[in-house]
Amino acid sequence: MKRGMVLYKGKVQSVFERDGHIYTEGKTMINEKDVHWLPPIEAKTIFALGLNYREHAKELTFQPPSEPLVFLKGKNSLIGHMNDTVRPKDVTYMHYECELAVIIGQRGKRIPIKDAYNYVRGYTVANDYAFRDYLENYYRPNFCAKSRDASTPIGPWLVDKEDISNPMNLTLKTYVNGVLVQEGNTSDMIFSIPEIIAYLSEFLTLQPGDIILTGTPKGALNTKVGDEVVTEIEEIGTLVNRVVDEIG
Amino acid sequence: MKRIWMKRRGKDRLEPALLNSVGESVFIDGQSLSIDAVSLDVPISGTVYNVLFNYKKAYEMFRTNMYKPPYEKPPKYPVLYMKPMNTLIAHRSSIPVPASFKELMIGPSLGLVIGKRATKVKEQDALSYIKGLIIANDVQIPHSNYYRPAIKETARDGFCPIGPWIVEHGQIENIDQLQIRVFINGRLALENNTSNLLRSARQLIASVTDFMTLTEGDVLLTGIPENAPLAKRKDIVTIEIERVGRLENELVDEAVLEGGRG
Numbered sequence: 001m002k003r004g005m006v007l008y009k010g011k012v013q014s015v016f017e018r019d020g021h022i023y024t025e026g027k028t029m030i031n032e033k034d035v036h037w038l039p040p041i042e043a044k045t046i047f048a049l050g051l052n053y054r055e056h057a058k059e060l061t062f063q064p065p066s067e068p069l070v071f072l073k074g075k076n077s078l079i080g081h082m083n084d085t086v087r088p089k090d091v092t093y094m095h096y097e098c099e100l101a102v103i104i105g106q107r108g109k110r111i112p113i114k115d116a117y118n119y120v121r122g123y124t125v126a127n128d129y130a131f132r133d134y135l136e137n138y139y140r141p142n143f144c145a146k147s148r149d150a151s152t153p154i155g156p157w158l159v160d161k162e163d164i165s166n167p168m169n170l171t172l173k174t175y176v177n178g179v180l181v182q183e184g185n186t187s188d189m190i191f192s193i194p195e196i197i198a199y200l201s202e203f204l205t206l207q208p209g210d211i212i213l214t215g216t217p218k219g220a221l222n223t224k225v226g227d228e229v230v231t232e233i234e235e236i237g238t239l240v241n242r243v244v245d246e247i248g
Numbered sequence: 249m250k251r252i253w254m255k256r257r258g259k260d261r262l263e264p265a266l267l268n269s270v271g272e273s274v275f276i277d278g279q280s281l282s283i284d285a286v287s288l289d290v291p292i293s294g295t296v297y298n299v300l301f302n303y304k305k306a307y308e309m310f311r312t313n314m315y316k317p318p319y320e321k322p323p324k325y326p327v328l329y330m331k332p333m334n335t336l337i338a339h340r341s342s343i344p345v346p347a348s349f350k351e352l353m354i355g356p357s358l359g360l361v362i363g364k365r366a367t368k369v370k371e372q373d374a375l376s377y378i379k380g381l382i383i384a385n386d387v388q389i390p391h392s393n394y395y396r397p398a399i400k401e402t403a404r405d406g407f408c409p410i411g412p413w414i415v416e417h418g419q420i421e422n423i424d425q426l427q428i429r430v431f432i433n434g435r436l437a438l439e440n441n442t443s444n445l446l447r448s449a450r451q452l453i454a455s456v457t458d459f460m461t462l463t464e465g466d467v468l469l470t471g472i473p474e475n476a477p478l479a480k481r482k483d484i485v486t487i488e489i490e491r492v493g494r495l496e497n498e499l500v501d502e503a504v505l506e507g508g509r510g
Binding site: 069071142204205 | 295297323324325327328329330332333334335346367396397399400403404405459460461462463506
């Protein structure tokens with residue numbers, strides 16, 4: 001099942017997808033043009049992995065990390081499908097990052113690798129923009145570069161894990177204005193989904209609604225105002241975002 | 249009498265209350281209760297952020313490192329990090345000490361509880377966004393390398409006691425001059441004052457909301473003073489912030505607590 005959250009007829013509503021159509025919980029078919037998309041779930045803690053794809057780490061001339069490089073993001077960063085992300089005027093390099101987002105469904109601590117998928121509710125697509133100009137060394141990546149308002153489009157659908165054959169073998173693609181600019185596969189992750197879940201739950205309790213952004217493959221290029229950025233993950237969905245100018 | 253908000257265990261929301269002048273009894277929901285008779289829960293539902301090197305001396309002490317590799321230069325933006333919800337525990341709840349560590353760093357911090365949506369707030373307007381003040385203990389596994397996100401050291405379960413209550417901001421005259429004291433088993437272990445902040449509460453709100461919206465209920469902690477003390481199992485840690493209150497927690501081996509906390 002694919003579930004989403006939308007603002008429709010002045011109300012926040014849960015919707016689901018069937019045969020390419022969108023339905024409300026009351027099973028009324030609605031037109032995509034009439035909805036405003038929200039993130040598909042209410043997020044609790046948002047974890048993000050840095051340098052978790054072999055080729056991306058190489059591209060940035062970093063040694064692959066020996067333990068997961070995890071940072072946290074504020075909920076202010078999330079926005080839904082078909083929304084805008086601001087490119088600040090003083091930024092010279094802002095790039096998309098297509099990422100598989102893992103949604104936790106069950107509370108857990110010290111989860112063994114072999115049981116990790118039992119704690120997953122499902123998956124969605126995220127585009128975790130980075131603003132390179134603001135990136136500093138301290139507690140890198142810092143909040144100014146990675147937790148800006150509306151800098152992480154997510155959605156449109158939360159796809160139940162049962163519907164995904166193998167989350168560690170999914171193709172990720174990013175298109176800017178229709179041109180393919182980034183392509184990778186989740187099999188290239190340095191730390192797999194079960195390894196990340198085991199690592200985090202070793203020292204903290206994962207909760208339903210926690211989101212893990214699992215990193216991005218190589219191919220991160222600068223985007224400019226007006227660009228339509230489409231991030232897509234096989235079996236999960238297609239997430240559309242537009243880069244807009246800063247006002248004032 | 250002081251106006252506060254507290255969250256009692258079993259209640260689903262914050263309740264307004266009046267605290268007597270010595271902080272020993274509270275008038276809540278039509279009745280007067282001794283503070284010791286009230287079982288308190290975490291009064292925070294939003295996101296908790298803290299900031300590195302925000303006491304002048306703490307900054308000075310690290311300054312020479314800032315010009316060396318891997319840092320190379322001092323930070324331009326406030327160096328924020330989060331204390332996620334799994335870290336938050338109430339007044340008098342126990343702080344779990346992980347099996348392989350002897351001592352934990354005790355990080356006293358004045359918290360600004362945000363009262364309304366704050367985006368690109370100007371310094372001169374910043375105080376009007378504060379609903380109230382709270383005490384936090386930003387517990388950490390001692391570490392000296394700030395180059396990478398230290399979530400293993402800072403984001404563990406129970407690593408951020410916060411409370412006991414929120415004191416209404418209007419009840420406190422000058423938040424830029426509040427004495428902070430840490431007592432470990434009743435002995436004074438640290439003393440500092442919010443007048444030593446590098447970025448004051450106003451400046452911090454302005455610089456953070458420049459790129460990040462804070463919403464009602466979020467908490468911006470104002471940093472940890474230099475020479476934060478260490479504490480070990482069975483120590484009772486009390487953080488006192490002038491006019492705000494006293495936050496008390498005991499350090500207990502995590503094996504003793506496992507399964508017990510919800």
